[in-house]
Amino acid sequence: MAMPIKSTVARVLICAAILGAAACSPRKIPPMTVADFMEDRVKLDGVIIKCNEDPARAHNDADCVNARIAIERLASQNEAAREAKRAEEFERSREQLRALQDKQREEQEAKTKVDAYHLPLVPVEPTPPPKDPQSPIVGQTNQ
Helix, strand or coil, rough: HHHHHHHHHHHHHHHHHHHHHHCCCCCCCCCCHHHHHHHCHHHHHHHHHHHHHHHHHHCCCCCHHHHHHHHHHHHHHHHHHHHHHHHHHHHHHHHHHHHHHHHHHHHHHHHCCCCCHHCCCCCCCCCCCCCCCCCCCCCCCCC
16 A cells, blocks of 8 residues: 555655746746737837847837737727817818808808998988079970
């Protein structure tokens, strides 16, 4: 029976050694995702600098590939934001121009429009009587 106890102790020690070695070995850090890089610009800059220092590593390293993809996506987002801002500014200036043209059109119409409520109903000065009662009235013929 001494043999099975020694083999059991040996197996336990081997398992403990394997577990200890596995626990002590550093874990491999998984590469950051594109979304992680897009959220953390500082890490993105750091990885890009490291990848630019070692171009041979940059082609095979998952961090470098993901960082470059993140840069492309951020650039496209910035371009879309700039395009939306340009369109918004264009619409705002277009509305201002329309308002200015409408105002000018209304002013022009106001100048040419006759307001019947403000016209005089009777002449302000009465027509003078004819100076010579014998003179013919303009527009009548003597027969």
